[in-house]
Amino acid sequence: MAVARRRIDVEEGRAALAAWLAANSPAPGAGSDAVPRATLATAVRYALEEVTARAPGNSVEVRVPPFGVTQCVEGPRHTRGTPPNVIECDAATWLAIVSGHLSWADAVDAGKVAASGLRADLSGLLPL
Numbered sequence: 141m142a143v144a145r146r147r148i149d150v151e152e153g154r155a156a157l158a159a160w161l162a163a164n165s166p167a168p169g170a171g172s173d174a175v176p177r178a179t180l181a182t183a184v185r186y187a188l189e190e191v192t193a194r195a196p197g198n199s200v201e202v203r204v205p206p207f208g209v210t211q212c213v214e215g216p217r218h219t220r221g222t223p224p225n226v227i228e229c230d231a232a233t234w235l236a237i238v239s240g241h242l243s244w245a246d247a248v249d250a251g252k253v254a255a256s257g258l259r260a261d262l263s264g265l266l267p268l
Contacts (some may be wrong), residue, residue: 146189153186160235180206184231187238190268200259202229215259225257240267 156175160183163174175183175239184207191202192212199215201223229237233252236242244263247253255261 146193148182148186148189150186153182153189156180156182156233157186157239159183161239161241164232164236164241180231180235183235184208187234187268191238191262194268195265199223200225200227200257200262202262204231204234208230212261213265223257225259227253227255227260227262229253235250235266237262237266238268 156179159179160175184204188202188204188208188210193236195212195214197214198211198217199214201209201211203209203226203229213225216224229247229252233242233247237244237247237253242252244253244261244266248255
């Protein structure tokens with residue numbers, strides 16, 4: 141299996157995620173207006189790339205509109221149309237989950253994450 145190509149520099153990504161965390165404490169996930177949009181986008185894209193690096197594959201599609209999408213988790217590959225395993229959430233929720241400030245289960249239970257398909261569960265991979 142080929143290794144996913146990184147588009148976000150690891151140090152730049154970590155710095156963007158740290159900036160988001162600093163701006164969203166003590167109430168992470170409450171909002172993302174405290175950091176510039178470019179920083180928010182970098183943090184989201186870095187976290188998506190990191191999930192793909194830790195769980196390469198094409199069976200689950202993770203969408204964080206409007207900032208990015210990735211395919212991850214080993215398993216059956218889809219080639220056309222909507223993939224059978226899709227996860228979608230907003231940027232603040234995604235960053236709260238990957239940083240450990242919001243659990244996967246709590247996010248799903250609260251309706252902050254739309255997850256469909258048998259493999260659409262990243263609880264074993266998150267937080268990063």
